[in-house]
Amino acid sequence: MRQSRRVFQTSKANEHIVNQIDVNKVSDVAGAEILNINLSKPLPKFALEKIMKAFTQHHVLIFRQQNLSKIEQESFTRNFGEIEGHVGRLPNGQRLPNVHTVTNIDNLTGKPTAAPHTDGNYHWHTDKSYHAVPSLMTLLHAVDIPPEGGDTLFCNMHMAYDALPSEQQKKIANLRAVHSWEASRKNTGNIPATEKQRRERPPVSHPIVCTHPETGQKSLYIGMHTSHIEGIPEIEGKNLLDELLEAATTSKNIYRHKWQSGDLVLWDNRCLLHRGDKNFKMDKHRRILHRTVVKGMVPF
Numbered sequence: 075m076r077q078s079r080r081v082f083q084t085s086k087a088n089e090h091i092v093n094q095i096d097v098n099k100v101s102d103v104a105g106a107e108i109l110n111i112n113l114s115k116p117l118p119k120f121a122l123e124k125i126m127k128a129f130t131q132h133h134v135l136i137f138r139q140q141n142l143s144k145i146e147q148e149s150f151t152r153n154f155g156e157i158e159g160h161v162g163r164l165p166n167g168q169r170l171p172n173v174h175t176v177t178n179i180d181n182l183t184g185k186p187t188a189a190p191h192t193d194g195n196y197h198w199h200t201d202k203s204y205h206a207v208p209s210l211m212t213l214l215h216a217v218d219i220p221p222e223g224g225d226t227l228f229c230n231m232h233m234a235y236d237a238l239p240s241e242q243q244k245k246i247a248n249l250r251a252v253h254s255w256e257a258s259r260k261n262t263g264n265i266p267a268t269e270k271q272r273r274e275r276p277p278v279s280h281p282i283v284c285t286h287p288e289t290g291q292k293s294l295y296i297g298m299h300t301s302h303i304e305g306i307p308e309i310e311g312k313n314l315l316d317e318l319l320e321a322a323t324t325s326k327n328i329y330r331h332k333w334q335s336g337d338l339v340l341w342d343n344r345c346l347l348h349r350g351d352k353n354f355k356m357d358k359h360r361r362i363l364h365r366t367v368v369k370g371m372v373p374f
């Protein structure tokens with residue numbers, strides 16, 4: 075197993091809180107609440123170590139009642155590694171900033187909209203699997219959320235792999251799926267990738283069965299960014315990926331996060347798929363979250 079190379083910030087600023095940090099599991103699938111901690115201040119080393127231990131164990135961490143500026147969120151994110159840039163662009167053509175906004179607010183009207191530009195978020199995926207080096211961790215901070223709904227679902231892909239019949243585990247053991255931004259746009263019915271985006275993000279392949287670098291556990295690494303499987307007929311590969319995804323995303327493998335205002339939720343993209351749920355009135359209620367992503371490592 076690989077050793078973590080993370081360097082933690084150290085400070086006494088949060089020390090009075092840290093001794094009371096509680097980790098409360100919220101489901102058997104994934105997820106734990108971390109209570110009594112203020113993420114707007116630098117954290118001492120042992121607090122970050124406690125957070126990392128909980129992250130490895132529970133895959134999804136929920137910090138309640140946080141009030142973070144974008145700068146504070148960026149600073150907290152840097153505790154876990156290098157911040158990942160984004161292939162997407164703002165309407166004015168500029169790259170998305172390190173802390174970018176996930177929103178259903180229309181740029182022109184300033185009002186909530188159900189326009190399909192964010193549809194990709196509502197399909198099962200693991201962040202940036204179309205990169206040769208995909209995301210380790212994603213953080214979302216709930217700034218403005220609907221009175222109900224707008225949940226985020228997480229699927230435990232260790233459990234999904236473990237539930238497969240052993241013959242199927244053997245069949246897929248050495249297969250590699252092809253992931254691309256172009257396939258992602260196609261699979262979600264989104265605006266096709268531009269020529270420039272295709273050049274910037276050419277297809278990459280990753281093992282379908284990956285090993286978690288911290289725990290050695292195997293998981294399925296698939297989702298909406300995939301198009302086919304290397305070395306087998308395209309339609310056959312696509313069908314196998316669909317079959318695996320359907321089996322994986324059975325309700326018993328899913329944790330549903332119901333957002334509370336101020337939640338900072340972070341998760342492990344190496345062993346989870348996630349998606350948003352449109353279970354709210356998208357054209358009526360605001361849903362605004364601030365997002366940061368930590369660069370990971372080559373899946374193996």
Ligand SMILES: [Fe+2]
Nearest residue numbers: 195199200201
């Ligand atoms: Fe995502």
